Amino acid sequence: MFNSKRLGLARKRRGLTAKGLAELAGLSEVTLYRLESGEKPDDLTIELLAKALKYPVDFFFGDDPEEVDTAAVSFRSLTKMKAKERDAAVAAGAIGLQLSDWLEREFSLPDPNLADLSYETDMETAARLMRQYWGLGERPVTNMLGLLEVHGVRVFSMSENTASVDAFSFWRGGKPYIFLNTFKSAEHSIFDAAHELCHLVVHKHTSPQRSPVAEREANAFASAFLMPTADVRSRMTRFISVDEIIRAKKRWRVSAMAMAYRLHTLELLSDWRYKSACIELGRRGYRLEEKEGIERETSAVWKKVLTQLWSEKMTKSDIAKKLNLPTDEIENLVWGLTGSTARPEPIEGGLRAVK
Numbered sequence: 001m002f003n004s005k006r007l008g009l010a011r012k013r014r015g016l017t018a019k020g021l022a023e024l025a026g027l028s029e030v031t032l033y034r035l036e037s038g039e040k041p042d043d044l045t046i047e048l049l050a051k052a053l054k055y056p057v058d059f060f061f062g063d064d065p066e067e068v069d070t071a072a073v074s075f076r077s078l079t080k081m082k083a084k085e086r087d088a089a090v091a092a093g094a095i096g097l098q099l100s101d102w103l104e105r106e107f108s109l110p111d112p113n114l115a116d117l118s119y120e121t122d123m124e125t126a127a128r129l130m131r132q133y134w135g136l137g138e139r140p141v142t143n144m145l146g147l148l149e150v151h152g153v154r155v156f157s158m159s160e161n162t163a164s165v166d167a168f169s170f171w172r173g174g175k176p177y178i179f180l181n182t183f184k185s186a187e188h189s190i191f192d193a194a195h196e197l198c199h200l201v202v203h204k205h206t207s208p209q210r211s212p213v214a215e216r217e218a219n220a221f222a223s224a225f226l227m228p229t230a231d232v233r234s235r236m237t238r239f240i241s242v243d244e245i246i247r248a249k250k251r252w253r254v255s256a257m258a259m260a261y262r263l264h265t266l267e268l269l270s271d272w273r274y275k276s277a278c279i280e281l282g283r284r285g286y287r288l289e290e291k292e293g294i295e296r297e298t299s300a301v302w303k304k305v306l307t308q309l310w311s312e313k314m315t316k317s318d319i320a321k322k323l324n325l326p327t328d329e330i331e332n333l334v335w336g337l338t339g340s341t342a343r344p345e346p347i348e349g350g351l352r353a354v355k
């Protein structure tokens with residue numbers, strides 16, 4: 001049976017309005033509304049829709065797709081985000097869950113190992129407790145994504161072509177999920193990952209709608225988690241120049257602006273020095289891009305999975321076919337990794353093939 005919800009999902013995923021899709025498929029807007037409200041299309045119409053959406057025909061047949069609750073999804077810069085961009089990102093989440101369920105069936109992934117810090121109101125403390133829970137001490141996090149994966153967070157990429165979607169996260173069936181937009185700098189993505197970690201551990205039980213307070217908390221948590229107080233204090237001199245900020249940001253794998261902000265929070269930069277550092281960084285172009293940036297982190301889990309599949313002569317297209325999804329949707333979710341070039345590193349905590 002043709003599933004109208006699947007049609008709606010694919011349309012949103014492609015960032016199209018009903019009108020836009022109708023035009024693309026050569027159908028009337030009324031027809032499209034009817035189809036999305038449950039009317040069954042004929043074979044030719046399904047073909048036209050599949051072609052316009054670049055989705056396999058089989059995708060439109062099957063159970064209702066599990067939707068990611070828009071309210072449960074904590075979007076940053078929600079006010080700036082256009083509804084279409086939000087819908088496309090939420091739809092990426094829904095597609096991601098289909099891929100995730102396949103992954104869980106085929107492979108054994110690390111169990112979630114996250115502290116519940118929902119009682120904590122001070123973010124410096126929350127970040128310290130989270131570090132303690134994972135035995136990180138004061139050292140910089142060398143691989144934020146790997147750290148999350150080892151502790152059972154399911155991390156997917158989104159390549160949404162917009163700066164207004166950063167990331168989102170949620171719990172589902174006792175498992176934590178994070179979706180990260182790779183449109184921004186590698187440093188920005190790491191900060192986003194730490195920000196979402198806060199939502200998963202501190203805001204686990206609060207109402208799904210994220211408040212400005214929760215957003216501020218998540219940023220404070222990310223800042224403290226990535227740049228631990230004692231480590232920063234012991235390594236920075238008394239009078240910090242902009243060049244030092246740029247050197248320091250590499251150690252903690254954050255943006256220069258995030259580094260400066262942290263130094264100001266820790267009162268290692270006075271108000272005046274912080275302000276002039278920001279101006280100087282802006283003058284050097286750091287507001288527009290992250291200069292002297294680090295390499296983007298990618299998923300160790302997916303590297304390993306794709307490599308194993310490759311050895312069995314299975315590619316991303318084969319996964320896509322199995323799931324009745326377009327290959328580009330799989331690419332979008334797995335950090336652009338491929339089996340052939342992937343060099344898997346051993347994953348602590350274990351990732352075993354069950355087949």
Ligand SMILES: [Zn+2]
Pocket residue numbers: 074075076195199210214215218
């Ligand atoms: Zn947030």
